[in-house]
Amino acid sequence: SPLLQHxxxxxxxxxxxxxxARLPQILKVPLSRxxxxxHLMRLPLPPAATPRVLGVxxxxxxxxxxxxLLVDAETRLxxxxxxxxxxxxxxxxxxxxTGVGGVCRDGSLVYRQGITExxxxxxxxxxRFHLWQGLSKRVGDIAAAHRGCLPAAVPEPEATPSQAEPVGPSDQADTPARRHAKRLLEAVHAVTDTGRSINATARELGLNRRTVSTYARAATWQECVxxxxxxxxxxxxxxxxxLQQRW
Structure with a gap:
């Protein structure tokens, strides 16, 4: 019926x-999308009013x-x-x-001629797009043309004070771990320097084989800390x- 078609x-x-398609199904009118x-494509297109500002x-x-493509610049349709x-x-x-008061276009001379006539x-x-595009291209061209002048315009960096060398384990205060490492290194090397194996040294000192191997390969006790x-x-x-304040 005309009412159902509408x-x-x-x-x-x-x-x-x-x-x-879902809405007519609620009204007991099963239709596919x-x-x-x-039915939507059978509708005639609404008459397009002449825009005040045209986009080309x-x-x-x-x-x-x-x-x-012609677009109404105000409604974007x-x-x-x-x-x-x-x-x-x-x-x-x-x-x-007739009645177009303004036209937004790109930099094409063809459209310029057609709009003028x-x-x-x-x-x-x-x-806006072509305005930014033209501006960025122009800035890029100027920067490329004067690339040789740019280093002279950059101020020289200020001399920064030399950073203090990192404090190594030898410069730190004496701790029980450092003293323990010194004693182990001396004990392990005292045994291994006589020609005994890692396993024999571990059994004699009552240490793990990996610990003895680490201290035997080290030249200084700092390497083992x-x-x-x-x-x-x-x-x-x-x-x-x-968070520290709240804690």
Whole structure:
């Protein structure tokens, strides 16, 4: 019925295919999304009002084949779409749709000519994308042309005070672990220097074979002292002071 067809068309406009098919099912009208889209495509396109500000740009269909897109710059809705990017097409459209007060376009001379002939009183301006694109390209060209002058404009770095050398284990205060390492190194080397094996030295001193092997290979006791690894930064570091205060 006409009423049901209007309902399906409205559901298709508002909810598209899948959503438009679910709504009639609630009303006991089972339809597939394909049927809803079929009724949607039968609707005539609403008449496009002449925009106050028109956006003109090209796009690549494939390879070197381009098309032209006209957009209402205020509502951002597409108006016209055709293959090619000729000035005659733009001129003919503007002469048919009078009342355009401004046009946003790229830097193409073809569109500039077509807009000038079709709407001579319209104000032409570069759109935001092409404005930034042209500005960035110009800045890049200037920086490349004056690349040799840039090092002279950079101030020389200030001399930083020489950092103190890291304090090694030999410079640290005496600790029980250091004294223990000294005694073990002397005891192990006193036995191994006589030609005894690692296993015999371990049995005589009552130590683990790996410990004896470590001290026997070391030239100084500093090599046997465990060094504290530097602490890795974590995501909690910015809040450590606050957490310590709360603790």
């Amino acid at each position: 309902l399906v068309e409205t559901a298709g406009v508002l909810l598209a295919g899948r959503g438009g 394909t049927s809803v889209l079929f 740009d090209d796009f690549a269909l494939y390879a070197d084949v381009y098309g032209t 597409p108006i016209e779409l055709w293959e090619g990017r000729d000035a005659e097409q733009v001129t003919a459209w503007l002469r048919t749709h 079709g709407a001579p009183e319209a104000v032409q301006a570069s759109d 465990r060094t504290t690894r530097p602490r890795r930064p974590t995501s909690l570091d910015p809040y450590l002071h606050y």
